[in-house]
Amino acid sequence: MSPGRVAARIAVIGAGPGGLYFAALAKQLAPDRELTVFERDAREAESGFGVVFSDETLDGIARADPRVFAAISAEFARWSDIDVRYAGEVRTSGGHGFAALDRNRLRAILRQRCAELAVDVRYRTPAPPVDRLAAEYDLVVAADGIHSGTRAAHPESFRPDLDQRHCRYMWLATDKVFEAFTFIVEQYDFGVLQVHAYPYSATRSTFIVEAAADAWRRAGFETLAARESARGESDLASVRRCAELLAGHLDGHRLIPDASRWIRFTTVRNASWRHRNVVLLGDAAHSAHFSIGSGTKLALEDALALAAALSEHPTLDEALAGYEAERRPVVESTQRAAQASLEWFETIGRRTGQDVDRFAFNLLTRSRRVTYGNLRARDPAFVDAVDTAFGGSPGVPPMFRPLKLGALELRNRIVVPPLATFTSPDALPSGFDRAQLTGHALGGAGLVIAGMTAVGPEGRATDRCPGLWTDHQEAAWRRLVDAVRAVSDTPVGIQLTHAGRRGATAVPGPDGIGRPLAEGWPLLAPSALPWDAGSPVPHEANDVQLAAVTADFAASAERAARAGFDVLELQFGHGHLLSSFLSPLTNRRTDRYGGPLAHRLRLPLEVLTAVRAAWPAGRPLLVRISASDWAPGGTTEEEAVAICRALAGAGADALDVSTGEVVAHQRPPYGRGYQTPFAELVRTATGLPTIAVGAISGFDDADSVLLAGRADLVAVGRAQLYDPLWTLHAAAERGYTGPGVRWPEPWRAGSRKPPGPNADRVAPRLRLLREPPAPVHRRWSPPRPGATPEE
Numbered sequence: 001m002s003p004g005r006v007a008a009r010i011a012v013i014g015a016g017p018g019g020l021y022f023a024a025l026a027k028q029l030a031p032d033r034e035l036t037v038f039e040r041d042a043r044e045a046e047s048g049f050g051v052v053f054s055d056e057t058l059d060g061i062a063r064a065d066p067r068v069f070a071a072i073s074a075e076f077a078r079w080s081d082i083d084v085r086y087a088g089e090v091r092t093s094g095g096h097g098f099a100a101l102d103r104n105r106l107r108a109i110l111r112q113r114c115a116e117l118a119v120d121v122r123y124r125t126p127a128p129p130v131d132r133l134a135a136e137y138d139l140v141v142a143a144d145g146i147h148s149g150t151r152a153a154h155p156e157s158f159r160p161d162l163d164q165r166h167c168r169y170m171w172l173a174t175d176k177v178f179e180a181f182t183f184i185v186e187q188y189d190f191g192v193l194q195v196h197a198y199p200y201s202a203t204r205s206t207f208i209v210e211a212a213a214d215a216w217r218r219a220g221f222e223t224l225a226a227r228e229s230a231r232g233e234s235d236l237a238s239v240r241r242c243a244e245l246l247a248g249h250l251d252g253h254r255l256i257p258d259a260s261r262w263i264r265f266t267t268v269r270n271a272s273w274r275h276r277n278v279v280l281l282g283d284a285a286h287s288a289h290f291s292i293g294s295g296t297k298l299a300l301e302d303a304l305a306l307a308a309a310l311s312e313h314p315t316l317d318e319a320l321a322g323y324e325a326e327r328r329p330v331v332e333s334t335q336r337a338a339q340a341s342l343e344w345f346e347t348i349g350r351r352t353g354q355d356v357d358r359f360a361f362n363l364l365t366r367s368r369r370v371t372y373g374n375l376r377a378r379d380p381a382f383v384d385a386v387d388t389a390f391g392g393s394p395g396v397p398p399m400f401r402p403l404k405l406g407a408l409e410l411r412n413r414i415v416v417p418p419l420a421t422f423t424s425p426d427a428l429p430s431g432f433d434r435a436q437l438t439g440h441a442l443g444g445a446g447l448v449i450a451g452m453t454a455v456g457p458e459g460r461a462t463d464r465c466p467g468l469w470t471d472h473q474e475a476a477w478r479r480l481v482d483a484v485r486a487v488s489d490t491p492v493g494i495q496l497t498h499a500g501r502r503g504a505t506a507v508p509g510p511d512g513i514g515r516p517l518a519e520g521w522p523l524l525a526p527s528a529l530p531w532d533a534g535s536p537v538p539h540e541a542n543d544v545q546l547a548a549v550t551a552d553f554a555a556s557a558e559r560a561a562r563a564g565f566d567v568l569e570l571q572f573g574h575g576h577l578l579s580s581f582l583s584p585l586t587n588r589r590t591d592r593y594g595g596p597l598a599h600r601l602r603l604p605l606e607v608l609t610a611v612r613a614a615w616p617a618g619r620p621l622l623v624r625i626s627a628s629d630w631a632p633g634g635t636t637e638e639e640a641v642a643i644c645r646a647l648a649g650a651g652a653d654a655l656d657v658s659t660g661e662v663v664a665h666q667r668p669p670y671g672r673g674y675q676t677p678f679a680e681l682v683r684t685a686t687g688l689p690t691i692a693v694g695a696i697s698g699f700d701d702a703d704s705v706l707l708a709g710r711a712d713l714v715a716v717g718r719a720q721l722y723d724p725l726w727t728l729h730a731a732a733e734r735g736y737t738g739p740g741v742r743w744p745e746p747w748r749a750g751s752r753k754p755p756g757p758n759a760d761r762v763a764p765r766l767r768l769l770r771e772p773p774a775p776v777h778r779r780w781s782p783p784r785p786g787a788t789p790e791e
């Protein structure tokens with residue numbers, strides 16, 4: 001197949017970086033192709049500011065079109081440091097690798113490349129209506145930016161989702177030339193202002209000022225922004241106020257506006273990027289918050305993938321499908337990181353009590369992609385300093401530091417969370433429970449918690465869950481705890497629950513949800529609302545039944561203490577009985593147990609108080625909550641905080657912060673560490689230790705969570721089912737042999753990581769002279785006038 005056959009005539013809407021780069025590459029691959037780019041603005045229309053790239057994107061550009069790469073790299077400002085300026089101090093993390101240039105220069109270089117390749121770029125020419133273009137050309141590439149008219153013309157095909165965020169931000173430039181990527185976080189009486197600044201030439205830096213909506217209003221910006229001004233004009237009053245507020249960081253330099261006004265970031269997502277022979281590219285298809293600096297990168301990468309797909313596939317349909325299939329996962333992954341980053345900045349006020357070292361570390365790991373290990377590999381001294389500031393010794397990973405909970409000292413910060421085995425048809429702990437708990441206790445975690453265990457026969461979630469309401473069960477648990485103790489001194493906990501309306505199901509299927517049993521048992525709930533359409537309707541519990549539930553919890557807690565458990569966890573999350581009292585979606589009562597939060601809290605607090613009295617004082621009592629229902633009208637962040645404060649007041653020693661499973665129609669944004677922000681929220685608001693849980697599977701992620709101060713303990717569930725020796729292996733992997741982990745004596749011979757399959761392959765030298773390692777700290781220092789850029 002000859003390149004260009006599938007799309008011989010292509011129209012491109014928009015001469016931004018995405019449109020121009022695509023046009024140049026598509027023409028380069030098939031010089032016979034006819035390519036027309038429509039751009040409504042004038043060629044010379046210039047907007048200020050710079051674009052910044054990471055090393056990774058540059059590799060792609062370098063290989064796809066070396067001429068463009070050579071031209072843009074000749075103009076790069078390059079550096080490797082990130083400075084965090086906060087509370088009057090600066091912390092610097094090195095080894096990152098950035099390159100930036102003037103947006104206008106990038107466009108000019110791409111324009112020049114298009115001219116060399118005879119691409120027909122028509123400036124001052126608004127594109128004809130997209131349907132007309134689609135009829136006239138084989139392919140229409142809509143690279144028409146974040147406000148894409150093409151996207152708006154066919155919402156039925158693209159199905160766009162525009163998520164406008166509440167922070168306000170303003171793009172500005174300054175003639176202060178920063179030496180590094182610089183985050184400025186300043187606390188004022190009205191709240192926090194943050195600045196994202198980076199150099200992009202010998203004379204300019206980009207300077208983006210951002211504030212959460214409430215701080216922005218209190219600072220008076222709302223009033224300033226409300227003044228009338230013509231399109232394209234800047235909000236000069238706000239610019240002046242920013243310059244005054246941030247004068248300490250500008251060293252007498254100016255803020256330079258260019259159509260600068262307060263705007264709100266919109267995350268653009270589209271269910272499909274295609275409408276017949278029209279395809280979206282760049283910002284038209286997706287946007288990612290500027291704090292991870294990747295809008296231009298994504299647009300250029302899209303251009304690369306689309307041009308390649310047109311050459312690689314035999315039909316246009318397959319090419320467009322191939323383009324979307326290749327790009328969508330990459331884009332969605334970037335958008336998840338960008339989402340975490342924008343939410344971090346939206347809630348920055350939660351962290352401004354942190355010490356500067358921890359704050360800087362927290363900021364740098366905000367997207368959950370940059371980790372403890374990444375930062376250490378790039379700049380060990382930076383991470384050592386943060387480690388030391390938090391009572392660690394350099395080289396001791398945060399997960400291997402001890403923690404005192406009540407009178408109990410945990411050897412390290414890793415928890416095996418409750419992981420039900422569903423192996424108890426007789427409601428007694430099974431042989432598998434014994435094997436699993438023993439295995440996990442030997443596996444190195446600081447605390448192991450047995451899965452959900454019912455406080456009464458009707459509180460079982462499934463017909464294969466164990467219980468703790470009879471002497472027989474208590475004795476069986478005692479034998480199990482003794483068996484664990486015989487081989488390990490790891491503390492062991494148990495989670496007590498009443499499953500409420502989530503009871504009487506079969507063992508959960510691959511989706512984690514148990515289907516109702518054909519012959520179940522009566523279910524108890526705050527209101528007579530079934531879990532799902534096919535689920536049985538629960539009974540609305542009366543006062544007598546509620547008092548019985550409280551008494552059952554207290555009695556089971558006493559049994560758990562006698563059975564020898566070190567830690568007790570109460571299940572107040574995941575839609576179980578106490579959780580469904582807390583959530584407004586499941587509790588519709590109008591008595592003193594329903595309605596306002598204080599009422600919805602009543603039963604959980606009665607249970608907690610009764611259990612606290614029944615459970616030995618020095619032994620830790622944990623409570624698991626669902627901090628979000630992931631459904632409209634569910635528990636809000638403010639309510640989650642109020643719930644946790646109340647639980648702290650009633651005697652919880654730590655909070656195990658999970659989310660969801662409260663209603664069947666939930667929509668959780670699953671992803672790496674997605675529940676961790678709630679652990680951080682609760683920890684900051686209550687001062688109680690928190691356990692972060694949910695999709696934290698790498699030890700590096702666990703270390704990042706801990707050192708950033710997002711949680712005090714990290715629960716690793718499925719990854720410890722995959723590898724019950726997860727914690728021991730994390731130690732071996734890093735050569736850690738200190739007191740934070742103990743290899744079982746009989747296994748000591750295996751305490752070093754075995755050599756891999758290629759261990760005896762020794763690579764010969766492949767270069768005459770090795771390149772010296774790049775310096776950790778490289779700062780932007782503009783070339784002297786007249787010097788060549790690399791001088």
Ligand SMILES: Cc1cc2nc3c(=O)[nH]c(=O)nc-3n(C[C@H](O)[C@H](O)[C@H](O)COP(=O)(O)OP(=O)(O)OC[C@H]3O[C@@H](n4cnc5c(N)ncnc54)[C@H](O)[C@@H]3O)c2cc1C
Pocket residue numbers: 013014015016017018019038039040041048049050051052053125126127143144145146148149171281282283284293294295296297298299
């Ligand atoms: C001030 C500023 C600074 C930025 N800095 C960075 C940065 O540092 N790093 C980074 O990665 N990203 C940055 N971005 C984001 C980045 O600019 C965009 O993600 C990127 O430009 C997207 O490229 P694009 O080609 O998809 O769209 P755009 O660059 O928005 O280009 C779309 C083009 O389409 C044209 N157009 C729209 N409708 C029509 C029509 N009907 N007919 C003809 N023409 C039309 C527009 O005039 C425009 O020229 C910045 C954005 C702004 C606004």
Ligand SMILES: Cc1cc2nc3c(=O)[nH]c(=O)nc-3n(C[C@H](O)[C@H](O)[C@H](O)COP(=O)(O)O)c2cc1C
Pocket residue numbers: 417418419420421450451452495571574624658693694695696697715716717718719
């Ligand atoms: C097999 C299995 C059983 C579970 N059992 C329980 C349980 O009994 N009680 C509970 O609160 N959570 C239970 N969970 C949820 C986990 O404790 C944990 O919150 C969840 O798996 C998310 O962590 P992860 O991503 O590290 O696996 C279970 C999860 C799995 C996979």
